[in-house]
Amino acid sequence: MDTNSFIEKLTELFSRYKLMRTTETDLTKEFYNLLDQNYDVYLKATPKQCEEIRRIVSNCYLVDNRGNIVRLLENLLLHYISEKVIKEMHSSGDKT
Numbered sequence: 001m002d003t004n005s006f007i008e009k010l011t012e013l014f015s016r017y018k019l020m021r022t023t024e025t026d027l028t029k030e031f032y033n034l035l036d037q038n039y040d041v042y043l044k045a046t047p048k049q050c051e052e053i054r055r056i057v058s059n060c061y062l063v064d065n066r067g068n069i070v071r072l073l074e075n076l077l078l079h080y081i082s083e084k085v086i087k088e089m090h091s092s093g094d095k096t
Contacts, residue, residue, distance in 0.1 A: 006041040014060045
């Protein structure tokens with residue numbers, strides 16, 4: 001997948017969730033699958049594209065019933081990194 005398609009997919013995922021067309025569980029699965037299949041997109045992106053990806057992730061938030069901001073994609077990304085990427089690095093012996 002090229003970077004522009006990746007950016008479009010991120011935007012589309014959040015839009016569907018925001019419009020309640022998918023559940024948080026389904027969004028999590030789709031987001032993780034997107035990252036699993038396209039982990040190198042960000043590494044190959046131009047600085048402008050990287051900025052756009054960061055903007056999308058940062059601006060993906062909802063306000064809950066109590067008025068608290070929930071940063072959905074940021075939370076999913078941090079969880080993905082801590083639960084999957086770091087564990088895979090440790091199991092592979094990768095020190096980077």
